[in-house]
Amino acid sequence: MSLIFYTNPMSRGQIARWALHEVGADYEQKIVTYGPEMKSDYQRDVNPMGKVPAIDHDGKIVTEVAAICAYLADAFPDSELAPLADERADYYRWLFFAAGPVEASITNRNMGFEVDDPKKQGTLGYGNYELVMDTLDGLFSGRDFVCGDRFTMADVYVGCQIVWGLQFGTIPERESFKAYAARLNAREALQEARAIDMKLIAEAQAAQD
CATH class of the missing domain: 1.20.1050.10 (Glutathione S-transferase Yfyf (Class Pi); Chain A, domain 2)
Incomplete structure (x- = not known):
């Protein structure tokens, strides 16, 4: 089982990352930068809207944060986060x-x-x-x-x-x-997911200085 997480730390991807950590998913992270990268191959192959986040779970693409959250709860039933x-x-x-x-x-x-x-x-x-x-x-x-x-x-x-x-x-x-x-x-x-995104944001800002 493979799960690729397309995100940018300065986006609603923070919500999807929290959801991934809540269900305990093992995932491969792919950071998509704003601008040409988000509007080129990523737009063609993953999300025609050219926006993040998105997940690729065993070849199935899910976009839209609310849909990603609901999907993950169903895909990882052991997390017990889907509704009774x-x-x-x-x-x-x-x-x-x-x-x-x-x-x-x-x-x-x-x-x-x-x-x-x-x-x-x-x-x-x-x-x-x-x-x-x-x-x-x-x-x-x-x-x-x-x-x-x-x-x-x-x-x-x-x-x-x-x-x-x-x-x-x-x-x-x-x-x-x-x-x-x-x-x-x-x-x-939430604390784990937030720490990852805050670190990525800090690294991106340092690279621009």
Whole structure:
């Protein structure tokens, strides 16, 4: 069994690396630099979008971070990060909520694109940024993890939205978010994955000096 991980440390590849460490996967790392490299052979052979991350698992390519996370949980069942039968509803609901409304509302807000007219907000698919944040706040005000008391792969993807959002100021500093982020930051797999990416970033910056 082979698993190739295409990434750049300055990307959402950090989320996929965390997922790889959570499932305990052995993987070969291939760093893809921004610019011509990401838009040449890599774009042709791995991801037509010319972006990272991606994984090649025994010849099968998976792109899109949420899909990579869900795939790894299924591909490595011994990790017990896929949802149990009674967790599937919450698992898929909030995984796709984070990949859709959360991503879109944060990105649009950062780009300065906001719609104030309530009649037009429905066309966005998420209403408005405040509604998305209130919905997330409501979720984590009543539970420790996406599916309740148990950490699952959904927490890797949903959690990164909150961990990074607090770090970069793209989500509000609400108590439920800070408590959730603290639980995730304590995970050994996240700390291991983060250390690798931080080292790669430091090495890249040193090479430019």
